[in-house]
Amino acid sequence: MTRAAAPPRPTEPDGPRQVSKFEFNLLRILRFMVGHFPADQGMQLVRAPVTRPECLSAGAVDLIKDTLSKACILFLVKQGAWRNDKYLRENTPAPGRVWERIPLEERSLFFSKPVLEFLLWATAEKVNDTKAGWDAIPQSLTAADELFFWLAFDATRADPDLLNVLRRKDVFRLNPLCWLTCPGDMVEGDEISLPDFAPMFEGQRAVLLECLQPHLTHRWIRSERMKGQLGDWKRMRQQGRAEFAALQAFLNAAAEAKRTDLARFVLRTNAALFTSELTPVFWTGGLQGSGPPRLADRLDTQRSALAVPRQMAMLEGWQQQAVNIGYFDEGYQASQMWKTDWEAANGNRVAARARATVEMLEPLRGPVGGTPTAGGPATPTDNPEGSPG
Amino acid sequence: MSRAYRITVKESDTRHLKAGDEICTQLEILEILPPEDMATLLKEELKKRGFEEQEDGTMLRKDGELTVKVDPCSGEVSVKAETEETVSQEAKRDATGFNDVGPSEKSLRDRVKDQLKTDLDKKFEQEQSRLQNKATEQLEKHLTEIQPEISEVVNQVTREALKQKAQQMGTVKEISEDAESGSLTIKVEV
Structure with missing residues (x-):
């Protein structure tokens, strides 16, 4: 038809x-x-x-x-x-x-x-x-x-x-599509030069993004699951940093264009990953050796590895905005659609789990007298031998 | 008649080496009161623990070679370890030359000097690496030590904020604190 x-x-x-x-x-x-x-x-x-x-x-x-x-x-x-x-x-x-x-x-x-x-x-x-x-x-x-x-x-x-x-x-x-699908392959060093993502939300490019949502979800889930096999610290850092920068720029452009529906794949990827509670080892467990000598570099690598779960903070902000939009406000229907997507993905639970995982990496967190987190000396239950910490 | 001779070259160097490591993270400060009030509470609590206010509004405390810096407005905390040392290194090499055929004494000496320079660079690199490990170890150790203190600061700020919030809500009738469990009960008459 x-x-x-x-x-x-x-x-x-x-x-x-x-x-x-x-x-x-x-x-x-x-x-x-x-x-x-x-x-x-x-x-x-x-x-x-x-x-x-x-x-x-x-x-x-x-x-x-x-x-x-x-x-x-x-x-x-x-x-x-x-x-x-x-x-x-x-x-x-x-x-x-x-x-x-x-x-x-x-x-x-x-x-x-x-x-x-x-x-x-x-x-x-x-x-x-x-x-x-x-x-x-x-x-x-x-x-x-x-x-x-x-x-x-x-x-x-x-x-x-x-x-x-x-x-x-x-x-x-x-090419924004290259950056959206394989950001890790787009960088050679630490320098990241991103394209403009704004045109992706206009005209035919937006239609292409609509068609590609399931494909993007599938790719990101696969990429996240494969991170656990990555042994090289430098490679992990480069890939994670590129992924984080690309997804942040993409989500910002989506929010600017009021096309949050085109970022569904980020939500669905996280939903597929966080069907249960995960520790950072899911991403960093494959890293070989003790890593860079500086703790700052090790922590940066670990944070970079969690580029996708870290996007949930922005999506949570979108959900908060959507909840606050009233019936007579502009964008009510769009916000209702986002809320439906969020509920279908069990967004609140996914966001809480993602946040908990990201926080596990942060040093100086935890109860008084508690065990140090992954940023500091490793806890045996959290990190296998040779993994970060 | 060919005669062999040996030359020995010694090189020494003294360098000032520096190494450092730093981690930055965010404090988990709940938004019980407006951000500026929470920042004030945090500042006061940090002052009690020996932090000094800087011109830019951040709170700083030096523990030997370690520096802890907290930005009360953003809740960002950075712990930095810095170490420096003046290191002297010496390297020595022998080379054999011949008085008739082969490299001249000058070129032989120059070549050995170049090799010695590389040897010295390697030695200083090892020293730099040792210093770096020392700074990182210090930082890791300090993080373990400082974590309970930071948690206590956050808990104390939360407690104070809750008390102030309760006072804003009505008349505080009773406050009971249990230091062991960390629970705080405030009865308010609205």
């Missing part, structure tokens, strides 16, 4: 189209980046140079367009667009699947020139070792471009060489 008629589709050719070797590689790289081609073979193609032709054939261009449109839509639908859900539209909850809530013109994806240029570059060059620089101006990208570049980054980031090259390019470095 759509609110506008779908545009006419070009007629399909009778048989398979003829493409050159370069075009064949380009199409396979594209399919790899949108998750329709085996990753190991795709990585090999990205790492191998092929002589670039002067132009692409019309058949290849059609296939690129076809793959982009179908794969991206399929991805979004599979990740959550199919769900009969409720999101804010002009400050009022709108129920239904994404094609029932959003008119066609607002959900049609438009890919621009940088996508094709990137694909040509990635096919022609040995991406991990090339002198031919390629980049695009992030401000010129459409929402669909950002979606594609995020998918491309996500597909290639498993290879450290490719990750090192790609994350330095503005098109990825300033």
